[in-house]
Amino acid sequence: MTAKKPYLETMPNEDGFFGKFGGAFIPPQLEEPFREIREAYDKLSKSFEFLHELKKIRKHYQGRPTPITYCKNLSDYIGGGQIYLKREDLNHTGAHKLNHCMAEGLLAKYLGKKKLIAETGAGQHGVALATAAAYFGLECEIHMGEVDIKKEHPNVVKMKILGAKVVPATHGLKTLKEAVDSAFGAYLQDTQNQLFAIGSVVGPHPFPKMVRDFQSVVGLEAKEQFLEMTGKLPDMVTACVGGGSNAMGIFSGFIDDAVKLYGVEPAGKGTNLGEHSASLTYGSEGIMHGFNSIMLKDENGEPAPVHSIGSGIDYPSIGPEHAYLHSIGRTNVGLCTDEEAVDAFYKLSQYEGIIPALESAHAVAFAMKYAAQNPKESILVNLSGRGDKDIDYVIEHYPIPLKV
Ligand SMILES: *Cc1c(COP(=O)(O)O)cnc(C)c1O
Numbered sequence: 001m002t003a004k005k006p007y008l009e010t011m012p013n014e015d016g017f018f019g020k021f022g023g024a025f026i027p028p029q030l031e032e033p034f035r036e037i038r039e040a041y042d043k044l045s046k047s048f049e050f051l052h053e054l055k056k057i058r059k060h061y062q063g064r065p066t067p068i069t070y071c072k073n074l075s076d077y078i079g080g081g082q083i084y085l086k087r088e089d090l091n092h093t094g095a096h097k098l099n100h101c102m103a104e105g106l107l108a109k110y111l112g113k114k115k116l117i118a119e120t121g122a123g124q125h126g127v128a129l130a131t132a133a134a135y136f137g138l139e140c141e142i143h144m145g146e147v148d149i150k151k152e153h154p155n156v157v158k159m160k161i162l163g164a165k166v167v168p169a170t171h172g173l174k175t176l177k178e179a180v181d182s183a184f185g186a187y188l189q190d191t192q193n194q195l196f197a198i199g200s201v202v203g204p205h206p207f208p209k210m211v212r213d214f215q216s217v218v219g220l221e222a223k224e225q226f227l228e229m230t231g232k233l234p235d236m237v238t239a240c241v242g243g244g245s246n247a248m249g250i251f252s253g254f255i256d257d258a259v260k261l262y263g264v265e266p267a268g269k270g271t272n273l274g275e276h277s278a279s280l281t282y283g284s285e286g287i288m289h290g291f292n293s294i295m296l297k298d299e300n301g302e303p304a305p306v307h308s309i310g311s312g313i314d315y316p317s318i319g320p321e322h323a324y325l326h327s328i329g330r331t332n333v334g335l336c337t338d339e340e341a342v343d344a345f346y347k348l349s350q351y352e353g354i355i356p357a358l359e360s361a362h363a364v365a366f367a368m369k370y371a372a373q374n375p376k377e378s379i380l381v382n383l384s385g386r387g388d389k390d391i392d393y394v395i396e397h398y399p400i401p402l403k404v
Helices: 028-044 048-062 072-078 097-110 124-136 146-151 153-161 176-188 207-230 245-251 320-327 338-352 358-373 388-397
Strands: 068-070 082-087 115-120 139-145 165-169 194-196 236-240 260-268 284-288 291-295 331-337 378-383
Touching: 028 097, 028 176, 048 097, 068 207, 072 082, 072 338, 072 358, 082 207, 082 358, 097 115, 097 124, 097 194, 097 207, 097 245, 115 124, 115 176, 124 139, 124 153, 139 146, 139 153, 139 176, 146 153, 146 165, 153 165, 165 176, 176 194, 207 245, 207 320, 207 378, 236 245, 236 358, 245 260, 245 320, 245 378, 260 320, 260 338, 260 358, 291 320, 320 331, 331 338, 331 358, 338 358, 338 388, 358 378, 358 388
Parallel strands: 082 378, 115 139, 115 194, 139 165, 236 260, 236 378, 260 331
Antiparallel strands: 068 082, 284 291
16 A cells, blocks of 8 residues: 655646646746756755755744744634634744745755846835845845835835845836736846746746745644644634735645635625635636636736735735645635724734734634634634734724724
8 A cells, every 4th residue: 555645745747737727838938947947946845955954044044933822812702713823924024925035045046046036016025035135145126016116115115225126117007017027028138147036826837836835834834833732733724815825835734634724815895806806716717927827807808906905915816726726625715805804903913912914814804703603613824924014004094993
């Protein structure tokens, strides 16, 4: 008898497909540079030296392992299931994104690249990547829509302080899509010296696999910690989903176990196109940004406009592995509106002394609803980031509630 291979070793296939999702739909000029990244990663992911260096960085620079916190006050307040948090907000720079940015920086160093290049929407990926670039002594160029540059001023300043060059995308709607175009254009001019560093489990193969592998540390740590803390595995694990990197990170620890997995999509402020960014809930199959997945399309089949109060999760598609795991029934979708996210933002702050990022508050809100309905269960939430970046926006738009 042979033991069943762990899921993580079986997916994706060699061409980057998770079932029918994923792949690499790229223009001919990108085929060679992507082959180089793929082959390098294949080798490095088995290299003791690379993995050992990454482990040291995680421990001595990022502050890993991050703890698990039991939310006794919040659980008592709800009077249902027990809620626990995996504290990715305690990573250096305040979110899970550094887990893959440091690894991408290390990859660039091993490849002899001089510069990291990427696009950013709200600026979170840009800040994490600029941090990695500073650490590794690499140059960093972040492309950002002109509209977003005005909106996300603190992150733009942070990137500049960290030594990155911020390049405005000035065409079209001047937001994320244009930033992607602009960054790809700049990357194509010198694929020899630059590494394009994608910010989630999206994009052409090998990025969805690579970023998942880099984020899997979250789930592998969490499994061990949760067992040690409670003597059991959680009944349910949940995380918010934009592209899906923090969710794939925590799910990675539990896919082979009898644990329910819920990815929480932003239900925004309504069910009409443009009012939410719930790709799996309302989307259909399509190719965007170089991979096949489930996406929200407008009447011309183009990526639809999306909305979420969490600016890191307003993405019209979803990582191909999420589309796959959902299609085979391994994962479930939870929904959370803007209002529910703000309620959870305040509740976690008032009951536990933890101000969550608005993105992460979506997962907390869903866990609160789920706990109320499943009083016997234990629930582990990936708290993907801290909320400092969101406090001005929240108090301007939503009055501080009285603690009840
Ligand atoms: C960017 C971001 C997200 C969304 O990204 P995923 O790839 O879906 O994890 C979630 N939470 C925080 C705090 C973020 O910065």
